Amino acid sequence: MSLTKSERAIIMSIWDKIGMQAEAIGTETLDRLFSSFPQTKTYFPHFDLHPGSPQLRTHGSKVVAAVGDAVKNIDNIASALTKLSELHAYILRVDPVNFKLLSHCLLVTLAARFPSDFTAEVHAAWDKFLSILSSILTEKYR
Amino acid sequence: MALSAAERAMVRALWRKLGDNVGVYATEALERTFLAFPGTKTYFPHLDLSPGSAQVKAHGQKVADALTLAVDQLDDLPGALSFLSDLHAHKLRVDPANFQLLCHCLLVTLARHFPGDFSPTMQASLDKFLSRVTSTLASKYR
Numbered sequence: 001m002s003l004t005k006s007e008r009a010i011i012m013s014i015w016d017k018i019g020m021q022a023e024a025i026g027t028e029t030l031d032r033l034f035s036s037f038p039q040t041k042t043y044f045p046h047f048d049l050h051p052g053s054p055q056l057r058t059h060g061s062k063v064v065a066a067v068g069d070a071v072k073n074i075d076n077i078a079s080a081l082t083k084l085s086e087l088h089a090y091i092l093r094v095d096p097v098n099f100k101l102l103s104h105c106l107l108v109t110l111a112a113r114f115p116s117d118f119t120a121e122v123h124a125a126w127d128k129f130l131s132i133l134s135s136i137l138t139e140k141y142r
Numbered sequence: 143m144a145l146s147a148a149e150r151a152m153v154r155a156l157w158r159k160l161g162d163n164v165g166v167y168a169t170e171a172l173e174r175t176f177l178a179f180p181g182t183k184t185y186f187p188h189l190d191l192s193p194g195s196a197q198v199k200a201h202g203q204k205v206a207d208a209l210t211l212a213v214d215q216l217d218d219l220p221g222a223l224s225f226l227s228d229l230h231a232h233k234l235r236v237d238p239a240n241f242q243l244l245c246h247c248l249l250v251t252l253a254r255h256f257p258g259d260f261s262p263t264m265q266a267s268l269d270k271f272l273s274r275v276t277s278t279l280a281s282k283y284r
Binding site: 028031032034035036051104105107108109111112113115118120121123124127128 | 170173174177178246247249250251253254255257260262263265266269270
C-alpha cells in the first residue's frame with residue numbers, strides 16, 4: 001500500500017494549514033479520542049487528562065509534529081519514523097486497534113477545522129496516509 | 143450500552159439542526175465511504191456509484207430516514223429497526239466492519255458541516271448512538 005503521486009500532492013496541500021494549528025489540532029484530537037473511546041486512557045496513567053491540561057497539549061503537539069515529519073519525508077516515511085516504530089514496539093506497545101481510533105479522531109478534527117478543504121478526495125488520501133503511518137508504527141511489534 | 147439522558151439530548155439537539163438535510167449528509171457520507179474504502183462498493187453492484195449519482199442520493203435518503211427513525215425511537219431500537227435488522231441479516235449480509243466505516247464517514251461529514259456543534263462530547267454521544275444502531279442492524283446475523 002503506497003501513496004500515488006496525486007495522493008502525496010493532496011496530503012501536502014493542506015499540511016501548511018494543519019502545521020499552523022498543530023498544538024490545537026493535536027490537543028483536540030486527543031480530547032476526542034479520550035471522550036469517544038475512554039479505554040484509550042489506559043495508556044496515559046501518568047497524565048492529567050482533563051481537557052486543556054498542559055500535558056495533553058504537549059502530547060498533542062508531539063503527535064502532530066510526528067505526522068509532520070512523515071509529511072516532510074513522504075517518500076520515505078519508514079526511515080523518518082524509525083525511532084517512533086521502535087518506541088512503540090519495545091516500550092509503549094500500544095495495541096494496534098488504537099491507531100485506527102486516533103486516526104479517526106484526527107480526521108474528524110481536520111474536518112471540523114477545515115470544512116471546505118476536507119473534500120472526499122482529501123479525506124481518502126489522509127485516511128490512507130494515516131493507515132500507512134499506523135502500520136509503520138506497528139511493524140516492529142513482531 | 144444504553145444512552146444516558148444527556149447523550150440522548152445531544153443527539154436529538156443535533157438532529158433538530160440537521161432538519162430536512164439529513165439525506166444530503168448521509169449521501170456525502172456514502173460518497174466518502176466509497177472513495178476512502180473502495181471495498182465497500184462491493185455491496186452496490188446494482189447502483190451507479192459515480193459522483194453525483196441520483197441512485198446514491200436516493201440511497202443516502204434511505205439511510206437518513208432510518209437514522210432519523212432511530213433518533214425518534216431511541217427507547218426501542220430493536221423494535222423500530224426490526225425490518226432493517228432482518229434485511230441486513232438475511233438478505234444484505236453486509237460485513238459489520240463496514241458499518242464502522244460508514245459511521246466514521248458520517249461523523250467526518252457532520253463535523254465538516256457543524257464544526258461549532260461538534261465538541262468531543264457531541265462526537266462521543268453520536269458515536270455511541272451509531273454503535274447502538276449498527277449493533278441492532280447486525281443483531282440477527284447469528
